[in-house]
Amino acid sequence: MSNKNEQQNCVNLNQSASTEQCENTPVEPVVSPTDNPLIRVPVNLGNFQVTSSLVANISFPDPVLEIKDIKKRVEIVQCRLMTPPVTNGEDPFSVGPFPLFLKGHVRKNIQYASPCPGDTECVSSELKSLTVRVPFECMTTVTLEEPVQLPVINTRNEFDFFRAQDLGPGFPEKDQFLSSDISQFHQSSTQAYNNLPFCELVSSEILEWDESTDRQAFGTGPVGEGYFHNIVEKVNLNLTVRVLQNQTVSLGDEA
Template sequence: MNKENKCVDVEVSAHIGECENESVEPITTPEGPTTIKVPVTLAELNVKTNLVAKICFPDPVLEIKDIKKRVEIVQCRLLLPGIPEYRYDDDFPFEKRTLRLFIKGFVRKNIQYATPSPRSKDCGVSSEIKSFTVKVPFECVTTIKGKDFLTPPQLPFHNNRSEFDFFRAQELGKGFPEKDEFLSSDLSQFHQVSTQFYNELPFCELLRSDIVEWDEAVDRHSFPDSPLKEGVFHELIEKMCLEFTIKVLQNQQVRVMALPPEDHRRC
């Protein structure tokens, strides 16, 4: 259909103005004890680590104009030990233990720099602004003591497999008395009961990051006969103090008290 033949242009709203609304009463759980499944905060940690990296630029660098940084976490894994299925009481899966958190990520850096232009003259240096993006990797393991958990994680249950057999009496055949029998299980059959638990895996959220860095060129050389000591470099050594805050969570079932509708409206 040609644009001229359209009765209504759907790309343009036919109405503009204020839309009316009115409050409606939400459908809620009846009052009383209720169990909900929600993300529970296990711990909030301030993690510190140090980085040293060598950055090689594709062009000669006259000077650094700006550096934008972003912390990227690609792995944040709390290692949980498995426990048997049986439990002594309701708190058994939530036993407080010292656990280790494996963290892996990058510091993404976008570096804006000036590189000399071929049009430069003896009286000055003409330059072009370019950018170079690199990712500086880091990886560390931090220990969370049992007392430092705001809420202990629910430990995963072991999967299990059990085999069982049936008794079978068979004839021994020639060379044995007729009253004697071969008493055992049947090797031609296999019986098993298996159980798998689909446990909740802890996960992380990144809340804040702070970076203190120190960069220094290691191969800078001046232009020949440059009265202003202008020069360029290709390699940069940087040292970073990286500090970031993460929240460790796990989906758990929590008992809460549901309020009656009138109390809900008062809140």
């Protein structure tokens, strides 16, 4: 009698099944019956080159004889186009200008040679690496190439009903309390579920200068040899970002 595992694993994944040729038949796609169908697509609102400058102090855990290589990449953690809202019925499209907020890091993997203890006449070293993230944050004002659909304001309106009540003992019978009933609450509200613009990172260019600030020469070692623990870096950062928004557009008349 087969055990439980053999009954459950009825297909041996270590053996490939035979693959035979499959047949296919062309199928006509289902298309919209209208002449100018509407589609929902990301609309390119504009491409923008943003320039920022960074200064950072970097400390190494080990003495550095020399830097061998630095690999860099830009990481964007926030790209937000801030647009003002409009009321329902107003023109919801505008090209700006609008503030564009950018926030992120420059990730750097620094490969460096660290001198080994020993004879300073011939310097031996070990190849090590240090990974750091240099943060940046900036705001720039952009005018869009295509209009963005602005968010529509939510509304909330209260309303009451008139109510007449007898005043009770101590008041003339013909007099009444005329007002609304505070024991009831009535409201009409609307909510607009707007589409948030988003970004794509197209390209980046990084120009950097890294300079040691505490270099010390070996006492009687080779001329010019030394080590350091700290550097200051100056970075000029150029980013190209694409701003998009999902919008409903018409395909228009065919040419």
